[in-house]
Amino acid sequence: MAQLPPGIRFITAFSRDQWYRAFIFSLTFLLYASFHLSRKPISIVKGELHKHCAASHEVELNSYKEYAAQIQPVKKPSNISQCGWEPFDKNNYKQLLGALDYSFLCAYAVGMYLSGLIGERLPIRYYLTVGMLASGLFTAMFGLGYFCNIHNLWFYIMAQIANGLVQTTGWPSVVTCIGNWFGKGRRGLIMGIWNSHTSVGNILGSLIAAYWVSTCWGLSFVVPGIIIAVMGIVCFLFLIERKCFNGIQPWRAHYGPCFFSSPLPPYPLYPFSSVLIPDDLNSNSSLRHNANFLFSLFSQGVIEFSLCLLFAKLVSYTFLFWLPLYITNVEHLDAKRAGDLSTLFDVGGIFGGILAGLISDRLEKRASTCGMMLLFAAPTLYMFSAVSKMGLEATVVMLLISGALVNGPYALITTAVSADLGTHKSLKGNARALSTVTAIIDGTGSVGAALGPLLAGLISPSGWNNVFYMLMMADACALLVSLKILFSCCVFPLLNLHTQT
Structure with a gap:
């Protein structure tokens, strides 16, 4: 009897459950990559919104003064x-x-705390779809300012605020979905690979925005807006939010069909409002609503990791929004080439996130891994500020190293740490923990993301070196917080988050 073709043998080697896991992994990867793809254009277009023309402007001004003495002035x-x-x-x-950066990130930080609570009461598929469609609209709205010849600052600020609010629908939704499908075995490595969607989205957003930035910068926003809106439709058509266990679907009336599997897990993985759980599974739901949130907020490690992420995200988002402009100033490149070169920081971030997840799985200590990478990140930033002025080749190397060390702890905290805390055995019976903890940690981190670009805008006129000093101080603060977590681990073993299979 003839053997089955190799391709068919490969397909049948995996169970239906494994194929669904792979599908959800890939789908949520692409969905959140499109969120970052739509955030990146503003950093690329900055070099086009303001061009350095001080010298030519002085020459033009002197010529104009001589000419104005001879003829009547013409209003420009x-x-x-x-x-x-x-x-x-x-x-x-x-x-x-x-x-502009502060408007987006401040709205994102405020909205994140609310998004986790609102999303718990709605189907993830619908909630994420609406958020992605709205995000596509407001991203394209910024670019329409070019085509409609709009020069009002408040138009662009309002577009950023609206986009910041609707983009908060993304992170709690995808983390909750991926947390529902994957257990704790090798979670650091799996989520380290999965979290590379952030860097992939930044890279694609940079390349797409840079393609049109010098010719028609409005398309640098309109095209990413269309892409995330299309991905919103894909989300509506294909996203499966969770598995059903032992054939039980207590939420079917509210959330639609799910994928059947078994057995029933030892603790709830469903990150939805407890009022939707049948009475026999959850008594006194009104009291638990408030208790769950407070318990999640003050759970061991949530506050500490939230503060650590605040400083880590401050550094990461300062690079996200200001790196192309810095490269333009230091390397004297145009906006397109600076945007292309800035993608190397995100390439390094991909390897950093995977490395952080792999190390944390091997050591079985998330906090130790974060502290180790933060320890090397601060001196690396100092080297980057000095070496980047020595030529393009040195800049390329330092972009890769800095991206790995800056984004590694950030990626680990927002994924594996959030999932570990949200589904830890001490939270048994807390059905809202995963989404709530994710929103708390990322919302606090988003405060740092809002402060970083704002401080960079205020400090950079005094010199780029001062911006790097600010970033090094932020990394030092993140390291101090991680040391506090490590110290607490001696008393509270939960804080070091030993990976459980």
Whole structure:
């Protein structure tokens, strides 16, 4: 009897459950990559919104003064500037561009605390779909300012605020979904690979935005907006939120069909509002609503890891929003080449996230891994500020190393640590823990993400070296917090989060 073709043998070697896991892994990877793809254009377009023309402007001004003495002055249209796109063509452009970043990230930080609670009461598939469609609309809205010749600062700020709010639907939803499908075995490595969607989205967003930035920067926003909206439709058509256990579907009426599996896990994995759980599974639901949130907030490690992420994300998002402009200033490259070069930081971030997950699985200690990478990150940032001025080759090397060390702890905390804390055995019976803990940790981290680009915009006029000093201080603070977690581990073993199979 003839053997089955190799391809068929490969397909049948995996169970239905494994194929569904692989499908959910890939789908949620692409969904959240599209979120970061839509966030990246603003950092690429900054070099086009304001062009460095101080020297040419002085020559033009002197010539104009000589010419003005001979003829009657002609009024220059208010929306035409040799230095970029009004209102970002003024001398205070760094503060204005920083205000755009701060508007988005502040709205994102505030919205994140609410998003975890709202999302628990809605189907993930619907909640995520609406968020992605709205995000596509507001991302494209910023680019429409180019086509509609809009020069009002508040238009762009409002577009950023609205986009920041709707983008909070993404992270709690995808982490909850992936947490429902994957257990704790090799969670660090699996989520380290999965979390590379952040860097992949940044890279794709940089390349797409850079393609049009010098010719029609409005398309740098419109095209990513269309992409995330299309992915929202894909989410609606294909996302499976969770598995059903032992054929039981107590949430079917509210959340639709799910994938059947067995056996029933020892603790609830469902991150939804306890009012939807049948009475025989959850008594006194009103009291538990408040108790669950407070218990999650003050669970051992949640506050400490939230503060650690605050400082780590401050550094990461400062690079995300300001790195292309820094490369433009230091390497004297145009906006497109600077955007392409900045993707190397995210390439390093991919390897850093995977390495952090692998090490934490081997050591069975998340906090130790974070502390070790943060210890090396601060001196690396100092080296980056010094070496990047020595040439393009040195900049490339330091971008890869800095990306790995900066994004490694950030990736580990937002994925494996959040999932470990949200599904730890001490939270047995707390059905809301996973989504709530994820929202608390990432919401606190988003406060740092909002502060970093804002501080960079305020400090950079005094010199880029001062910006790097600020980033090194933030990394040092993150390291101190991680040391506090390590010290607490001697008393509370939960804080070091030993991986459980």
